[in-house]
């Protein structure tokens with residue numbers, strides 16, 4: 673197992689007991705994923721500890737739930753904590769790298785010379801995980817995974833690498849294209865992402881809910897947000913990327929809301945995407 677996967681597992685272990693702290697965030701995420709019987713199969717990318725998913729509620733709205741993550745133990749323990757281990761309609765897909773690049777990226781450093789082929793692979797390699805998943809699905813959600821995928825780039829080549837921006841844009845595009853590829857025609861995508869945390873904006877924890885939107889706009893204007901997750905840039909990408917835009921029927925930006933992670937708070941947004 674490479675060091676990037678080990679780091680992710682350690683990160684998941686550190687928040688495995690955060691069920692209570694996540695209550696408000698879980699309620700926001702769960703309510704975005706509750707849909708009628710016309711959308712029977714739900715797939716969640718980055719489900720991890722499942723502390724942000726009320727699975728007992730979601731299984732009343734969907735016939736089958738597919739949980740995908742690189743960390744199989746987090747999925748198994750998360751489902752067991754909700755007393756749903758061995759549920760016939762909750763399917764765990766652990767050990768799946770949703771970038772398709774994690775082994776390659778584990779060898780990257782600030783001195784790595786990346787070729788055009790490497791950058792193209794950051795977009796295309798995510799499609800490798802289509803084969804092991806029984807998709808497409810009527811609803812596909814990505815739950816605070818995008819920032820983690822981009823963090824891999826921050827932690828390997830680093831912000832000063834000459835191709836840093838190009839690589840994070842490629843990883844982001846690869847993830848959004850994967851999300852859309854996993855959805856049936858006429859289905860629904862829900863991209864949920866943390867945008868900024870109280871580490872770089874300490875007052876975040878105490879911003880009144882009604883002011884959060886305005887505060888986030890200001891933080892984004894000041895450049896105080898995680899690389900690659902500017903909400904406007906994500907919406908624009910869905911509208912302008914030649915591959916994505918063809919598949920999008922409508923986009924519905926949602927939020928922000930606050931996620932109490934325990935040691936820090938995050939501002940989180942979602943984009944609902946209706947696929948053509």
Ligand SMILES: C[S@@+](CC[C@H](N)C(=O)[O-])C[C@H]1O[C@@H](n2cnc3c(N)ncnc32)[C@H](O)[C@@H]1O
Nearest residue numbers: 718719720721722723724741742743769770820
């Ligand atoms: C911030 S967590 C999401 C919150 C999580 N659903 C919970 O309730 O704790 C991000 C998840 O993405 C997963 N992840 C990170 N990199 C991944 C990758 N390359 N492929 C698949 N999953 C990945 C992590 O293992 C983690 O479970």
